[in-house]
Amino acid sequence: MAAFFLCALTSIIFDLFSPFWYVIMAIILVLFCFTFSFYLPKKYKKYSFSVFSDYILIHSGVFFTKTKHMPMENIQFVVKVTGIMDHFFGLRSITIRAAGGAARLYGMTAEEADEMMDQLVRQIEKGEDE
Amino acid sequence: MRREQFHHTHPITIAKNLSRLLYFLIIPLARGLFVAVSSGSIYRWLQGAYFDIGILLIAVTIAVARWYEQRYHIGENGIYITQGIVRKKSQFIGNSQLATIITRASIFLRPILAVHLIGDTNAGKVGSSDFNIYISKKEADKLFDHRIEHYSSGDYLKKTYRPRSLYITAFSALLSNSLAGVIIAATLFSQASNLVNEEIQNRLLDTLSTFMQFIALYIPPLLSGIALVIIGGFGVAFIQNLLQYMLFTSTRTKDAITINNGLISKRRHLMRVDKINYLDIRQSILSKIFGLNITFVHCTGYGKDSKTSPVLIPAATSFQTKASLRLLLPEFKQQQREVYPKELSRIMAYIWQPLTIMSVTYLSAWILARYFLPTWSELISFIGLMLSIPFIWMLLIKIFDFATTGIGKNKNYYTLYYSSAFYLHTIILPKDKVTHIVIQQHPLQKRSGACDIVVYSFAENHQRHIIKSVPVKEAEAFLKM
Numbered sequence: 001m002a003a004f005f006l007c008a009l010t011s012i013i014f015d016l017f018s019p020f021w022y023v024i025m026a027i028i029l030v031l032f033c034f035t036f037s038f039y040l041p042k043k044y045k046k047y048s049f050s051v052f053s054d055y056i057l058i059h060s061g062v063f064f065t066k067t068k069h070m071p072m073e074n075i076q077f078v079v080k081v082t083g084i085m086d087h088f089f090g091l092r093s094i095t096i097r098a099a100g101g102a103a104r105l106y107g108m109t110a111e112e113a114d115e116m117m118d119q120l121v122r123q124i125e126k127g128e129d130e
Numbered sequence: 131m132r133r134e135q136f137h138h139t140h141p142i143t144i145a146k147n148l149s150r151l152l153y154f155l156i157i158p159l160a161r162g163l164f165v166a167v168s169s170g171s172i173y174r175w176l177q178g179a180y181f182d183i184g185i186l187l188i189a190v191t192i193a194v195a196r197w198y199e200q201r202y203h204i205g206e207n208g209i210y211i212t213q214g215i216v217r218k219k220s221q222f223i224g225n226s227q228l229a230t231i232i233t234r235a236s237i238f239l240r241p242i243l244a245v246h247l248i249g250d251t252n253a254g255k256v257g258s259s260d261f262n263i264y265i266s267k268k269e270a271d272k273l274f275d276h277r278i279e280h281y282s283s284g285d286y287l288k289k290t291y292r293p294r295s296l297y298i299t300a301f302s303a304l305l306s307n308s309l310a311g312v313i314i315a316a317t318l319f320s321q322a323s324n325l326v327n328e329e330i331q332n333r334l335l336d337t338l339s340t341f342m343q344f345i346a347l348y349i350p351p352l353l354s355g356i357a358l359v360i361i362g363g364f365g366v367a368f369i370q371n372l373l374q375y376m377l378f379t380s381t382r383t384k385d386a387i388t389i390n391n392g393l394i395s396k397r398r399h400l401m402r403v404d405k406i407n408y409l410d411i412r413q414s415i416l417s418k419i420f421g422l423n424i425t426f427v428h429c430t431g432y433g434k435d436s437k438t439s440p441v442l443i444p445a446a447t448s449f450q451t452k453a454s455l456r457l458l459l460p461e462f463k464q465q466q467r468e469v470y471p472k473e474l475s476r477i478m479a480y481i482w483q484p485l486t487i488m489s490v491t492y493l494s495a496w497i498l499a500r501y502f503l504p505t506w507s508e509l510i511s512f513i514g515l516m517l518s519i520p521f522i523w524m525l526l527i528k529i530f531d532f533a534t535t536g537i538g539k540n541k542n543y544y545t546l547y548y549s550s551a552f553y554l555h556t557i558i559l560p561k562d563k564v565t566h567i568v569i570q571q572h573p574l575q576k577r578s579g580a581c582d583i584v585v586y587s588f589a590e591n592h593q594r595h596i597i598k599s600v601p602v603k604e605a606e607a608f609l610k611m
Binding site for chain 2: 075076077078079080081082083084087097098099101102117120121124125
């Protein structure tokens with residue numbers, strides 16, 4: 001989408017098939033190929049999360065890797081989101097809001113998300129019982 | 131959670147969803163329709179307004195669909211909310227995480243037995259609540275009573291604090307914060323208006339210029355008008371605050387505080403005691419003159435709405451404040467300061483800012499009057515003096531601050547004494563709500579062995595409390611650094 005808009009913008013700003021137009025188009029193409037064939041697959045591969053009984057662990061990042069550790073007891077509330085594109089691919093994401101931060105678990109199927117949501121709700125409810 | 135267990139929110143949500151359209155679509159359309167009906171030309175009105183009517187119908191359909199898709203379920207352990215037509219959201223907030231639950235029954239909602247239910251946790255966006263829905267009063271009361279019962283215990287005696295009307299009035303006046311500002315601004319404008327008159331009559335008017343005649347004619351009434359508007363604004367704010375804080379009560383059950391207030395628009399706030407981040411006993415110069423304290427409670431969600439102040443004890447003398455706090459929050463014990471600036475020379479760290487601004491303001495006015503606009507010298511000197519008054523005010527606060535600042539502690543709480551802007555604060559802060567403490571020194575402080583203690587406390591966004599220019603060795607020993 002971004003590549004398409006950049007191409008359109010370049011074509012509006014510069015004369016079509018001028019040297020500048022070629023250079024910028026080439027840069028956009030390289031960036032697009034790099035993102036599509038390397039960055040996004042790598043991002044997908046590197047992204048993982050595990051939910052344990054007392055904490056959630058999220059690994060992410062391509063160039064700068066990040067491991068997020070979120071204790072269950074800090075979780076304040078959870079939100080399951082189905083975006084416009086998610087409808088088409090049957091995907092769901094869950095946003096976990098904790099005191100002082102948030103984490104997003106994405107790329108789950110509807111069933112996985114429901115199961116995850118139930119598990120998180122049970123954990124939060126356990127806090128209330130205690 | 132099964133969909134059948136969910137209820138629709140109150141239909142007033144449709145009106146709320148449409149409220150943004152009210153001014154720029156519904157009102158003009160209704161006015162047009164009224165004119166058309168009274169002149170008998172509805173067909174012509176329809177011809178002109180069909181596009182707006184179409185937009186309105188779409189908006190109404192979306193508003194109804196949004197309401198239909200917004201459902202909630204108040205479970206034993208928390209609240210479930212689902213909403214959204216295209217972008218769907220299902221949310222669960224556990225009761226144990228809710229710091230504050232608020233119900234607001236405004237003058238418009240009361241006749242239709244609806245309330246605005248708002249909940250907030252220590253997570254989520256800083257400026258907004260974590261959920262807010264319109265539901266029936268009966269459901270909201272059920273939730274409130276259930277939570278109050280949960281936070282109560284059979285052997286715990288419920289305690290209620292109800293301030294005297296005089297204190298509510300004083301609080302409303304002090305809260306209509308511009309009080310001090312209004313007095314200054316009103317004096318400034320009305321006096322300036324007199325001076326401009328005099329100036330022009332005596333020196334300029336007869337000498338010339340249609341421009342000056344224009345000022346002579348229009349500026350003085352304008353300035354007096356502004357003064358009147360400010361005083362009128364204060365009056366409105368005062369009445370609004372008075373109506374809002376009338377019938378104020380704070381009630382302590384075992385684990386929660388309930389605050390009710392409002393004569394016309396009724397509000398109920400339920401806060402868990404363990405979610406209270408700190409207490410702030412505040413004084414301004416005016417409240418100090420009258421010997422009054424205002425006690426605020428910092429708990430996520432309470433006072434987030436711009437029309438509400440997170441007040442616990444609206445106004446009371448120091449003695450009454452202590453007695454009321456012993457009743458409502460006995461665990462928040464105020465301690466005497468242990469670390470504080472002892473040498474008089476440290477006062478400069480407190481007063482240099484207002485002193486500098488005050489001097490620069492008055493000096494600039496003097497230079498302007500003396501060298502650039504001598505004919506307006508009286509007026510400019512007067513404006514310079516008036517503009518420096520807030521800083522004289524601040525200077526007084528800083529002198530009080532120097533005399534009272536410091537930090538003390540007991541087993542579970544810190545007590546911090548400091549000032550910010552025009553207020554003196556006494557903060558009673560649970561130790562488990564401190565995120566971190568920083569001792570910082572600038573080069574001058576390094577030489578004199580002083581430091582600032584910066585205490586960061588728990589909140590949706592970090593809250594800072596700064597105690598200035600205390601001896602570094604004592605601070606380190608006190609904080610065991």
